[in-house]
Amino acid sequence: MFLNHMRILLTTLALATLFFSCSPYQKALKSEDVGLKFHMADSLYTVGKYKKALKLMEQVVPEYRGKPQAEKLMFLYSDTFYNLGDYYLAGYQFERFSNSYPLSEKAEEAAFKGAKSYYFLSPRYSLDQKDTKVALEKLQEFINKYSNSTFIADANQLVEELTHKLEKKEFEVAKQYNRIFDYKAAISAFDNFILDHPGSEFREEAYFMKFESAYQLAVRSIENLVEERLTTAKSYYESFKRNYPESKFQAEAETILEDIEQRIDNKQV
Incomplete structure (x- = not known):
């Protein structure tokens, strides 16, 4: 009886291992096909699977530098950090995106989310306010550059909150x-x-x-x-x-x- 149970358990584990090792995501991770990785990362990002998407993006970002697809990839890459709450990297990557693709249709959104990333880094008022001052600077830059933006009301509200904190x-x-x-x-x-x-x-x-x-x-x-x-x-x-x-x-x-x-x-x- 014990041996039968062990066989069933081992068979189940083997099938589970086979299933996961053969999943499309696992295949993409192990693949040498950067196009496949990009497509899978894009799909995972779209459904909110940001951690999995990020692993694939980290593999393909160096491969797409200088290529036409890099613009979309770098926005997704920046926004993935943002959605994961890694605001230091989100702010940095959005700033890189804005500088690299100033004419992109995503430039305005990237500039706002980059500035808002610094807002999220602002600590409570009793602590050192260095990050708060940086956030105010970034938000003001956004307001000055995109005065007619759909994000302008949100940006002004964030400025008001940070100013009150200071x-x-x-x-x-x-x-x-x-x-x-x-x-x-x-x-x-x-x-x-x-x-x-x-x-x-x-x-x-x-x-x-x-x-x-x-x-x-x-x-x-x-x-x-x-x-x-x-x-x-x-x-x-x-x-x-x-x-x-x-x-x-x-x-x-x-x-x-x-x-x-x-x-x-x-x-x-």
């Missing part, structure tokens, strides 16, 4: 200075943020935090610097009030202002 990064850095009691650095950082990002959703809070940081710096200063710094803080309040007369931070700002005025009055008595 703003949040800078704003949180400024707030961190405030949290660790480095009020001079906080004031400078908030000031730069206000100048650099006039349309930011964080601008109102930046004005308030600049004022609050100046107040904290003043009350923690040595005696002969307190009054001068309180006066400076009060000027920051006036700037905040002028720009945001109905701010959600108004009540807190008024409380701080009252303390500033009381301290200044006491100094002057």
Whole structure:
């Protein structure tokens, strides 16, 4: 009985091995026919079998360089990396495609997907934003070159998201200075943020935090610097009030202002 089971198992394994070794995909992989490999890769790409398609493409890409079929192959090759989520290679390959085939009917799509690949590489705001800046640069290049593109709305949306991420990064850095009691650095950082990002959703809070940081710096200063710094803080309040007369931070700002005025009055008595 045991031997019969073993024979059945071995026969099944042998048939499975024969089946897979003889599948069209396996034949294409082992074949010397680059045309067959290209055709199979194209078919697999079309049905979303990107990993299998990529293995074949990697075998034939060097063989098609300089040939008429290379344009289609290189777009498929780039897009396969994109669909597999390998955005470093997708961005690189799409950029190569755009440079090699600037007149291709796929040039616009390649430029957009190449730029979007860098968007996908952008990390969360708390990390280094080098890739975010590269993505913004690539997206802006696309927008400038293809201003009437069907992808333009998507590109603008991606730019908006990445810009917001950079703003949040800078704003949180400024707030961190405030949290660790480095009020001079906080004031400078908030000031730069206000100048650099006039349309930011964080601008109102930046004005308030600049004022609050100046107040904290003043009350923690040595005696002969307190009054001068309180006066400076009060000027920051006036700037905040002028720009945001109905701010959600108004009540807190008024409380701080009252303390500033009381301290200044006491100094002057």
